[in-house]
Amino acid sequence: MKDKYKKQLTSNQEIYLLLLSIIPNTDVCKKITIIKKKKEDEEIMTYHCGLWYDIALKFYKAKKNNFSKFSYVVDGVNFVIRLDHDVDFFRNTGVSYQIKDMIHDLIRVSTDKKWLKYDDTLYSILSKKIMDRMIIINYKVS
Numbered sequence: 001m002k003d004k005y006k007k008q009l010t011s012n013q014e015i016y017l018l019l020l021s022i023i024p025n026t027d028v029c030k031k032i033t034i035i036k037k038k039k040e041d042e043e044i045m046t047y048h049c050g051l052w053y054d055i056a057l058k059f060y061k062a063k064k065n066n067f068s069k070f071s072y073v074v075d076g077v078n079f080v081i082r083l084d085h086d087v088d089f090f091r092n093t094g095v096s097y098q099i100k101d102m103i104h105d106l107i108r109v110s111t112d113k114k115w116l117k118y119d120d121t122l123y124s125i126l127s128k129k130i131m132d133r134m135i136i137i138n139y140k141v142s
Helices: 010-023 026-065 090-091 097-108 115-142
Strands: none
Touching: 010 026, 010 090, 026 097, 026 115, 090 115, 097 115
16 A cells, blocks of 8 residues: 555644634634633643542542441452442442452552452452442432
8 A cells, every 4th residue: 555644634723724714814813723722721621630639539538538447358258348438439430439449459469460360359249249239328328
């Protein structure tokens, strides 16, 4: 294939060309696209800061305040299930903060593949049990 790849225009470039067809002044068109880009960047930052506040901050707050209140695997067959004491994270995401923490643990200790698979299997069972209880309890409360 000897076809040359033609690079697509960015959305700002497309808008600039459309503006030029309406306003035949390159300086004005450039200024409009610069203002548009700046406004979009501000909105994106506000959106992501909001996500941080609504999701990540609530996870760290829940983990910090409830460190000794986590569910755990007793012996590979038996599990101790503890509900989230701070349900803000769960209500926002539909996932228990304990499960997110277990995923972080699995990522952190993923050097031994045999133990990783074993832990992953146990954590999967534990996660399902936690979610089943959290959904039932939050359904009754709501």
